[in-house]
Structures are given as C-alpha cells and as structure tokens.
Amino acid sequence: MSISFEANFDGLVGPTHHYGGHSFGNVASTSNANKAANPREAAKQGLAKMKALADLGYKQGVFVPQERPAIGLLRELGFGGDDASVLAAVAKASPGLLANVSSASSMWTANAATVSPSADTADGRVHFTAANLQNKFHRAIEHAQTTRSLKAMFNNDAVFAHHDALPMQAVFGDEGAANHTRFCHDYAKAGVEFFVYGRQHWGGAVEPQKFPARQTREAGEAIARLHGLSSDKLVFAQQNPAVIDAGVFHNDVISVGNQRVLFVHETAFLQQAAVYAELDAKLGGGLQVIEVPLVQVSVADAVKSYLFNSQLLARADGRQNLVVPDECRATPAVWDYLQGMLASNGPIAELMVFDLKQSMQNGGGPACLRLRVALQEKELAAVNPHIWMNDALFASLNTWVDQHYRDRLTEADLADPQLIIEVRTALDELTQILHLGSIYPCQLA
C-alpha cells in the first residue's frame, strides 16, 4: 500500500517585509500601515514554526521569497537608468508604487497556488496552478516568479504538472489554497476538493458590499477542469458576504479543514448545513464538523485572533493538532472557547501556539504562511531534497537571516539603493543554500 503525507511549504519572509497598508479588506494590513517592521524577526518567527513542525516529524519545506523591489516591473512602467536612478525616480514620483513593488507578500504561500494531489487528478500527477492574485496590485505581480519557484521545487514532469495563473481579470480572481480545502479519509486515496468563493461573476445572486470578494466561482471551476478533478468529488460553496465585509478576506480566516475534520465558524458560508451535507456525502460519510458558535466567538474576535487561520495537523492517533497564533491566547473569548474544545475530547487533541506577530500585523497567520501538498512516496522522493527543514538547514537559514536582514524597515527605507543590493546578495546565497538554480530575474540572462 502506498504511504502518503501532507507536506507544508512555508514562505520564508523576504528582506523587504514592511507594513504598507496595501490590502484593502484585510483589517490588519490597513490598520498597521506605516508601522516600522522588523524583517529579521519576521523571518525568524517563520523559521521557528517550520522547525517546530519538522521536529515533530511533519514534512516541512521552505518556499523562497521573491526579489523585491521589482525593478524590472518599474522599468516596464517607464523608469529608466541604473537601478539607483530607477529607485530615486519612483520614490519621488510615487512612493505608493515603490512600496507596492517592494512588498514581501509572497511569504503567504497559501496564496501561491492551488494544489491537487495525484489521487484526485485524471492523469495521476500532482497539479499546481499559480494564483493570479489579481485583486491587489502588490500581489498580482507574484505569479510568474511563483511558477518559476514551484517548478524548481517540484521539478519532475512525470509526477508534477504546473499550470500558469488564470487570466488576470476580475472574473477569474484566484487566491490559491487560501480558498481551497481537501477532505479525505486517507491522503493516498481520492479526496473531496472544496472550493470556496466570495463572488460568482456571471449569474451570482449576492456579494459583499464593502470589501472585495477576491475569489470567484469561475476561478475554482477553471482550476478543477485544469487539474482533471471529478465532479462527484467536488464541492463549491459561497462564503457569507457579511463576513467578507467584516474582514474575512479569505476563507482560511473563517474555516480550516484537514482529512475528515472541518473547523469552522457558524457564519462562514451561505447555506451552511447544505454545504456540510454535500461534503459528507461526497466524502462517503464521516465528516467531523467542529462548528464554533457566534455566541461564543464573534466574527470580530475570529478576525482579530485568527482562530481559523490555524493549521490542522494529522497525528498518529487519528486526531489533530491545531497550530494557532499567540493572538488566540490574547483574545479571551477565543482562548476560553479553545480550552472548552480541548476538554470535550473531540477531534482536536492539542494546541501549538506560535508568535508570528510580524506576519500577523499584515493579516498573515500560521495557515497563510504555508502551502499544503499531499504527496505519495514517489512524489516525495521527486521534491528538491534541499528545501526540507532540518537542524542543518535551520542553522544555516538563521545565520543567513542574521547576515542579510535589517531589524527595522519603514516605507522611507525602500528608496535606499543599498537595500536592493542587500536583497540580491541574500537571494543569490539562498538559491545556493537551497540548490534552486537561477530562478530570479536578476539571475536570468
């Protein structure tokens, strides 16, 4: 019998991590705009989570950051001269543009791609579609590099299939795995792929009024076709527009699922009971829903604490660990709920709490920072072996961060021509540490 694993690939925070207020509809991003950031601490907080999971025996990989500021894009927009002149000109003409092309947002790899494991796809390969992230300019510029990075990590056409991002239009707005969940009895067997959307572009009935719905139904349907998924194992559900308007900009801010478990807030979806019934039926029964009642945890507290931006990690005893950010402990209603949940002896056995404050202040919790890929043994063997977290890689990446990252970055610093030199030096070394080859624009001929 084939053994299968769920691996997590966490985004390593890039050296230009800052608080730009770039994401309208993401309450943390807009409310922390212009705060001074600490890229070194951000990267180390992420590495500590990766190491802790690897130490517990989970398959944990590292997903590289992108090169920022995106000088090539600034050149496409008409800024010329050498790199220092480009930076000086854009800083003068449009500091907002400079901040956007400097975002380290590729750290949130839940938004890198949608992934379908080989047990679900028609051709028996693991399929990846890079997310177009077209709703936000600073994120819409990620997908080409995301595809290059994914191809360097999963570099074997016999077992992996890579699709480019969907067309960059609102009708195909796609935010990747943040709105996609897979349920299964066993990672090695066909599972149910669950696509949650905020808006149906053609023929939809309701949508949020205040904040954007970043994911469309049409995008999920296109990905299901590209990946060769079977309709009897597919479920589509619309996110409740009211929660998007309350700051739930992705489904992974209001629900999380793994194997047979769905941990979800009472107000997450339209026609929630029908969604549960369809998931259970297509799974062949056995879905375990842990529904958090509104009277116990408000939507505002769910958004503030990121209770549902948690990671459910399978354990050997068939139960799950729940990885939550520190903010859950700091939110009394959420912490009370979690204590009660643990005492009930349900599907979640244990909590793991992490300090991810640097990322959290931009609306990125534990689940945002990871891309999940369920892999069979032969696929696991085909992953670039140098990206797996272990003692040696943890030590070398911490040293690398100490050498190359600043401990303070504000928007004003983004115009410093020294910063892009630091970034390129750092990334060049990183591709060597991780044996990724030339994947960045500055390294391409």
Ligand code: SUG
């Ligand atoms: O797309 N924040 C990200 C957070 C992504 C969270 N991902 C998931 N929920 N899966 C976003 O809104 C803020 C950047 C800034 O404002 O500097 C930002 O892009």
